[in-house]
Amino acid sequence: MIQSIQILRFAAALWVALYHARNYRFFPELPPWLRAIADGGFVGVDIFFVVSGVIMALATTHTATGLRPSAQFVATRFARIYTGWWPTMLLYAAGLQALGTMPPDVHLLSSALLYPANFSLHINAVIWTLVYELYFYLLIGASLLLAKPWRDRALALWALVIAVLVLYYAATGRYRPDMFSQATPLVWFYAAPLVLEFFAGYFLYRWLQRRPQQHWWAWLLASALLCAAAVYYSVTATLYAPGIVGFFHWPERALLVGAAATALVGAALLLPAPRHAAWRLLAKLGDYAFAIYLLHLLVFQLAQHSITSMALEIPHRAFSLLLVLAALVALSALYYHAIEHPIYQACRRAIARWAAPKP
Template identity: 35%
Template sequence: MAGKTRQPGSASSPTLAGLQVARGLAALSVTLHHALETSNGVPGSFSPDWLTTGGAGGVDIFFVISGFIMAHTSFRPGQPSPGAAEFLQRRAARIYPLYWLACLTMLSLMALGFFQSRVLSPGDIFLALALLPGGQPVIGVAWTLVYEVYFYLIFAACLAAGRPSLVLCAASAVIAALLALAQGLPESGVQRFLSDPIPLEFLLGMGLASVYPHIRETLKGALVGSLLVFFGLALLYAAPLVVPHQTTHGLESWARVAAWGTAGLAIVAGFLALPERAGRLARWLKGLGDASYALYLTHFFVLMGYGLALRKQTVAELPQYLLVIPMVVLACLVGAAAHVAAERPLLRLARRAIDRTAPRRRAETVVTAA
């Protein structure tokens, strides 16, 4: 959800540019999903269940992308794999600074009197800021980031296995073992977190990365890519028609992994197959992918304003299709602004701090080895 696909000097870089488009599509799907959920229940609402629910599958696309990118960028030909500490440092620099800024904004709004029905304990706030399971989130979408951090910790621990196939096997074994272990734990927030099979979607992305070098020529071309993306999108939105689910928040448990994990895998593979295109639309879609993390974290603030507006009867009675799309567009603009004004500067500062410690870390490694 929060990675970059650019690989300087890599022969496959142009092909991977499609993953930024896939990331943008995933963020757009989640934003539309939440906008439609916000409009549900008012007189002017229009969205059928399958359309509202289907957009939640954007999260599953993100998870497949994350698994692919972590495996692909950690095992580049001719380059050493990162150590666990270096890997975690760079992932933390990518995820936490903008997330903490979004949390600070939300906590400030709560202090000003918004969301009076929500009560967060100091423990909840600590767990939320650390992106650890078990507490109430400060920002609703942060549950997905908790799973991202969970996957990063497992992936970092398995990096010592060396080869991509061994890392995939080790990560699969750890996730499967934790899934099995969770079945015997007493019910709690941590138990519910560990017993959810959704982390298996990261493994789908890792598996795609491990076979991608061997099938690159097969998985290539506009027709193949278009068919895979179309199949994935069709499955994403058709699944809610046939898979029972209690709310529009998404499909549940193994059914979600089977349907939306497969859809995410097809969409990611499809965008890997599509040739890179120039032109205004292609630049816009890639730009949306670049800003996807900022959009993911900030769209809630725009939709909070939308929800407040819907409290007025005259607004609630309007046909909501006239408002949902403008709200999604506004959220994209706010996300792009946050990406430029906050995410980029914070990322530069974090990476600069990491780069300053890198020579010291390498020197300590040499001394230890000696």
């Protein structure tokens, strides 16, 4: 189960990277069907959100009730995000300054602390997702203050409140572009439609815990059908720019893309453990998913700068793209083993010592 989820995390991270690579010179001309796959790379974020919900359900299954377990959980999960992001932020600050591409209005404080703010001012365009991650961790941490029978009920109630608010906001036109300037944090953050994807992953795991005797292929088929519905809607509906990926269509994205991602994660959870060495290698690469996600825009900018400054001709862009992606994975592996993992493990040990009962 975990190995399949790791493979899915690696694939989702590369898919997001491929989505953003479209804007760089090393990205090749692709056949329409391959271009469509690259254009759909934003779905990797939806997969990450669902997987995060699954991991939170798995991590808290046997967690005790109380203030100390709740605080330990939140501190550990926050450490997971910040220990991965803060060293990367230093790399971005140094790299963008060296390249002369640091945005003049970048907001370093919100970039560092990851609190709800104007996401367009982040030093790294993808870290808006981490702000939602931290929000969900706080919700899970709060649920650990309740007795076990009441945790899932409280979370389900919160998800229901968000769903009702999303329906109300959609019905009253709060997601229209002309209303965006009036949107409150309740609209675009605390009750954002994509937050429901975390809950979908959480309750998916709880469901499969109670009903494990299901066919993985049925979930995969459901994912394919939902994906087809999302594509059909994206192509045929009249949508505000930039389409279903944008905030103005997050309700539809959560419903269609989020449901497809949930079904895909369900299939991964039900798959038997991979036995072949190649699959086990891919599962190992899942360890680098967070680093790939955080580093890919910086790596792409460095690659673009190298091509431009050296006036390189790119006769085979497909090969160049593969080379850049391979470099991204290699650098992410180095970052994980040298920086991310050691720092996080040290923080986990420190938090565990702090949370341990005192004699």
